[in-house]
Amino acid sequence: MANPVLIAVLLLPLGVFVSSLWGVFRNYRAARTIGLPIIILPISLTNLLWMMLVRHVMPLLERLPFGSGYFTRFCYTGWEFKDKSRAHVEFGDAFTSVTPGKNWVYLCNADAVTEIIRRERQGEFARPVEMLAMLDVFGPNLSTVHGKDWQRQRKCTTATFNEHNNALVWDESRRQAHQMLEYWMSAGESGTRTTADDVRTLALDVLLFAGFGKSFDFKGSKTKEKSTGPLSYRDALALILENAVPILAIGPKVLQRLSFVPGLGRLGQATIEFKQYMVDMLEENKHATDIQGTQANLLTSLVRAAVVDKQLSEDEVFGNMFVFNFAGHDTTAHTLAFTFVLLAVYPEVQDWMAEEINNVVNNNGSEQLSYDLFASFPRTLAILLETVRLFDPLLSLVKVSESRPQTLTIGDKDHTLPTGTQVLLNLNALQTHPKYWGDDGHDWRPSRWIKAGSVDGQEELITPVKGSYLPWGEGLRACPGKKFAQVEHVAVMVAIFREHCVAPVKLAGEDDAAAKKRTLDVVNDAGMVLLLQMFHPEKAALQWRKRV
Numbered sequence: 001m002a003n004p005v006l007i008a009v010l011l012l013p014l015g016v017f018v019s020s021l022w023g024v025f026r027n028y029r030a031a032r033t034i035g036l037p038i039i040i041l042p043i044s045l046t047n048l049l050w051m052m053l054v055r056h057v058m059p060l061l062e063r064l065p066f067g068s069g070y071f072t073r074f075c076y077t078g079w080e081f082k083d084k085s086r087a088h089v090e091f092g093d094a095f096t097s098v099t100p101g102k103n104w105v106y107l108c109n110a111d112a113v114t115e116i117i118r119r120e121r122q123g124e125f126a127r128p129v130e131m132l133a134m135l136d137v138f139g140p141n142l143s144t145v146h147g148k149d150w151q152r153q154r155k156c157t158t159a160t161f162n163e164h165n166n167a168l169v170w171d172e173s174r175r176q177a178h179q180m181l182e183y184w185m186s187a188g189e190s191g192t193r194t195t196a197d198d199v200r201t202l203a204l205d206v207l208l209f210a211g212f213g214k215s216f217d218f219k220g221s222k223t224k225e226k227s228t229g230p231l232s233y234r235d236a237l238a239l240i241l242e243n244a245v246p247i248l249a250i251g252p253k254v255l256q257r258l259s260f261v262p263g264l265g266r267l268g269q270a271t272i273e274f275k276q277y278m279v280d281m282l283e284e285n286k287h288a289t290d291i292q293g294t295q296a297n298l299l300t301s302l303v304r305a306a307v308v309d310k311q312l313s314e315d316e317v318f319g320n321m322f323v324f325n326f327a328g329h330d331t332t333a334h335t336l337a338f339t340f341v342l343l344a345v346y347p348e349v350q351d352w353m354a355e356e357i358n359n360v361v362n363n364n365g366s367e368q369l370s371y372d373l374f375a376s377f378p379r380t381l382a383i384l385l386e387t388v389r390l391f392d393p394l395l396s397l398v399k400v401s402e403s404r405p406q407t408l409t410i411g412d413k414d415h416t417l418p419t420g421t422q423v424l425l426n427l428n429a430l431q432t433h434p435k436y437w438g439d440d441g442h443d444w445r446p447s448r449w450i451k452a453g454s455v456d457g458q459e460e461l462i463t464p465v466k467g468s469y470l471p472w473g474e475g476l477r478a479c480p481g482k483k484f485a486q487v488e489h490v491a492v493m494v495a496i497f498r499e500h501c502v503a504p505v506k507l508a509g510e511d512d513a514a515a516k517k518r519t520l521d522v523v524n525d526a527g528m529v530l531l532l533q534m535f536h537p538e539k540a541a542l543q544w545r546k547r548v
């Protein structure tokens, strides 16, 4: 008699194949009703197994002599980064990608995007919170709730993102940046390869100071000791953020049960200790609930909302403590990393920025540049705006036509999107499309942001076409940390580039052009992990020196 286990093993792939085929057939029929160009993909981009295998399998498939059609171009999360606006130049402002799981409408039309964001306020489109449900690891939070719960949480959490807090972000970012620069300078001619790790440290320290009132001195990656004992709050959080993929995928409870698996034990322990620290912080701050207005930070506001106003549960306090760290950390850190490496490749941009910083110092008659001067640095801000335009940490925003079909005008045609259609606002394409950014839209050129013909020598930033530039989202769910991130980035640049400059370390026999090209390859060898990041930032050795 045939072995039932063997039969099951043989039937499983057949079952997966048939169910995928059926999924594609069903979704294809729905996609045809939308009336947009269609691309068919045999695997869902959000299939967990595929997400784990894709980085190993794709390089092999790319070598196939007969090509793979659209498969290697579109069948992985984050394909938008490499493709930029090309798919939309080829297929039009919108197209439907049919997969066995869902249909995805990719959209790169500024008017239609603006319309979706407007209709999000009326509940016609929404952020599909189930996609973010894994962020609930420590409790429900702003990113994972909808409707009235979201309104309540948003009110309790975002009031502290004010000018007083921005001034704290500014001062702490400058303090951290000076310490980080000292560390980088100490590397001498061999340069530093730890830029990406170091800016993560800086970003966490700034967040902990401005959001949670905890102050740390900057520690360079190579000077950190590996501890095996109990973790500090900072180190537990750092470990959790560094290992967010397995923690979010497996969840802390299962992780803690898997402590016998090498590597996972320490992570499980970090989640327990981090939770305990949050409980302690909540307890400690319960007596400080009279702190209000300008003195409040995110932590005191959360505690006040829970203890005095009874607007948040304790779990919601923990959930938000985690999610603000999560949402505010790697977004800013990866952006800083891209900027530093790009600046090393383009010394003329460093000079352009240093000129602005020195003008502000001279006009101000002091080196003590305070937050009041933030608006005097349009060029320095332009560098951030240009980095996130091309290296958008999220690459896209997903909105869903939740409860009923929605008609959307794209160009001069109306399209009806069936209930549940996921619309992907393709930020990376919108932010590089020649229609909105000209023929050099794929190039990193911060000066594009400065308006021609400045009045009284005061340069101003351009305003992009509405709907064509959304790295921080817009409308209802727009990022509450936008100004925080901008202040941090500008403060770090101002602190570092006034008197210092950076260049790639040259390999033996390499000239300047070859070293720059090799470094630019490191920047472009990037893709989606949880956010967009360089895969091997350590390959870019950067040498810091004082300006002459």
Ligand code: HEM
Residues within 6 Å of the ligand: 127, 142, 143, 154, 323, 324, 327, 328, 329, 331, 332, 335, 388, 393, 394, 397, 470, 471, 472, 473, 474, 476, 477, 478, 479, 480, 481, 482, 484, 485
């Ligand atoms: C370069 C830095 C950053 C970028 C590019 C960025 C981008 C974004 C984007 C695109 C969204 C989603 C908008 C939408 O769905 O429409 C978002 C949401 C969010 N961001 Fe940021 N962000 C950054 C920094 C920060 C910082 C520094 C914080 C906090 C300190 C933060 C906290 C949040 C939170 C809590 C949400 C969820 C908001 C909600 O659902 O109501 N972000 N961010």
